Amino acid sequence: MKRYNPKEIEPRWQKVWEDSKIYQASEDPAKPKKYVLEYFPYPSGAAMHVGHVRNYTIGDAIARFNRMNGYNVLHPMGWDAFGLPAENYAIKNQISPRKAIDENTDRFKKQLMQMGFSYDWSREIDSTDPKYYRWTQWLFLLLFKKGLAYQQESLQWWCPHDKTVLANEQVEAGRCWRCGHEVEKKSLKQWFFKITDYADRLLDDLDDLDWSDAIKTMQRNWIGKSQGAAVTFKLTGLSSNNEHIEVFTTAHDTIYGTTFMVMAPEHPLIEKYAQSAENWLELKQYIDKTRRKSELDREIEKQKTGVEVQGLYAINPINNQKIPVWIADYVLLGYGTGAVMAVPGEDERDYEFAQKYNLPIIYTTEEQEFVNYQTELKKHRKNYKLANSGEFDGLDFDEGRIKILAKLEKTEAGQTITQYKMRDWLISRQRYWGTPIPIIHCSKDGPLAVPEDHLPVVLPEMESYEPSGDGRSPLSNVPEFMNTTCPKCGGPAERETDTMDGFACSSWYFLRFADPHNDEAAFGREKADFWLPVDDYIGGAEHAVMHLLYARFWTKVMYDEGLIAFQEPFKTLRNHGMILASDGNKMSKSKGNTIEPDGLISQGYGADTIRIMELFIGPWNQAANWSVEGMGGAHRFLQRIWTLTQEYLERDEARQAGALDDTIVESDILKAIHKTNKKVSEDLSTLSFNTAIAALMECVNQLYKLKEQDEFTNLDTWRYTIETLLQLLAPFAPHIAEELWQQLGHEESIHTSQWPAYDESYLVEATVTIVVQVNGKLRGEVELAADATEEQVVTAAKTNEKVAGYLQAQTIRKTIYVPAKLVNFVI
């Protein structure tokens, strides 16, 4: 008997699949298309571990299942290889990023190949290839020409460790998302993409996406739309002379409760007027301290702090009350107008602040005590009546809201406005390893687009590419790169030396896969129309407000430009659960607890065992701990399928000598396989991989029992059953399925075979439930074999314990029997 040896089988089939190009996709309109995509990986220094592998295993099972179901499947792979980690890795290892990426990519590719994933490698892309980033630059210029890419001097997050700026979404709890170092604010001239222009569309279109609620909520909160009013207060005192300042409020109905104003410490008006305040020194110290804090820390700070701007006052436009002005870091400069009307009677933060600094509190509800606006008033408006609110006393909040706004509008002191928390996307990086920004600065003509026929602007090779930390990109040290001529006036000009955030590359790569070798355009319209949008997008949840938002934004821009016909790139998003180390910790190279597939393969487990393990370990979208025992179980399962098939094959050989019966008979064997077929087919459609594999395991156990009973008597039934079993196994364990399929005499690949259909007639339940009535009223139920006779049914019904009581001492005058449904005793 042949032994199951994955080390021999797996590389052999991988080679056959590659040579026969069975996973290559082409635009064949005869079949419906399905675009299955996993996030393209970042080929970092640390190799892929079994956590990463889970993502690709899920995608591959989906791709294979669809292919066998008659879909024209596009399942591509490539490398998201620009960015900080690659550069930092290269610096650490004293090699060029190019070399580091090439090495890492080779390693990753080898790992993916070893797993037998059904990628169309002819479409492989690398975001650091000039043939690719030429089009990233082209798309940058599209944004530039549409006024959606602009340069601005502003305070930005700066990571002193990575020596570059970071986008807002790359700062987590005051730390750099990559290296974890504390960030600070620095004033720098930077490039931005105007994603805020698309805020409403990015928000509204979320509704129709088949994404998890968790990710949608994260995007909604990130965009942070809130409807409110801008109310203008006059400033008086110091040298402010009736200058106006706007506040943003979502609660203008509480305006009579405003007892002070709070401004963000960095607010420009503070600098302007507070310099003449007696306590300027104290104010200045506070402002400097604020600059060093992250926004998040400011928002969650337990103890509110602030300083009064002595001598400066604001006038409440609704009642002309003069109120003091404070600065406090719980008010953020970048949100709303950077100033708030403080209503300590209803706003929690203002309340805490007023308590701490002994500021007056006015309650504007009839309760005359603190009522939390955000949690109480907002929800139960009708229950609260206004008080201390002049002519509006006694109105409920909704009515008060309308009337107070009308009054403010009349005096031009207020108007409704909409605010968003999302800011424009900061795109420039002062680092070497990125797509050069294709802009030329001319002192006369300003920033200009590099002419299209001069693209790509190639990243020059550099000996020393470490960031200097002075806020300038290392490219500014390469005169041959930097010095150029103005495309307009022909005079001397300088190239932009910043590079793009790596997320620019990944904002459109899914389109390039449709047409990866196009030298005339980023992608051909027809190919994009054929393949896109992506039908199933698979990846972790960590990119919720970065990649997944940016890609949606670029897609909408391309749609507006008429380049594509769809507005959302990823119809269905599947966020897989993480694989944790066996001790429940996150796998990481630094903790030394990662498990890599290569090692498991060389131990002899084989890729198929790993794949089974990845999917059987638990529901695909939940985290799970890796376990060695689980690997053993997965391997034994495949081993049993192998052995069963070998035993069958031996019998089949004997039959060919004419020794055995070969009639197909209906049997428990067929029942077992049809039942499993139905379960696996349904589970694969709903991604319930673990239960599908459980059903296959149960089926194998049952087949072993049946085999012991009939000893392969019904050979054709067994052949059909084993072949079907292998087809059902193919999306999960493609190598062993292919090998045994071929041993059974097939020449075509199992992976291009038609997914087997199941026959419902084998699934009919063996028992039926019969309703028992007495004089037409339901009195009980009996369960019997489906082929029970009328006599058996009536006897069972009469003796049923619930029914018997009604029949006691009664004469049954008539018995009505409806086969397989009902018995009615008329008494």
Ligand code: ANZ
């Ligand atoms: C007065 C008031 C009274 C407020 C009340 C709330 C409750 P959302 O819903 O998140 O948009 N605010 C405005 N700008 C701010 C800034 N730059 N930094 C910190 N807080 C700011 O929150 C809007 C509310 O947050 C605004 O409404 C304002 O406080 C505060 F009972 O105005 B409110």
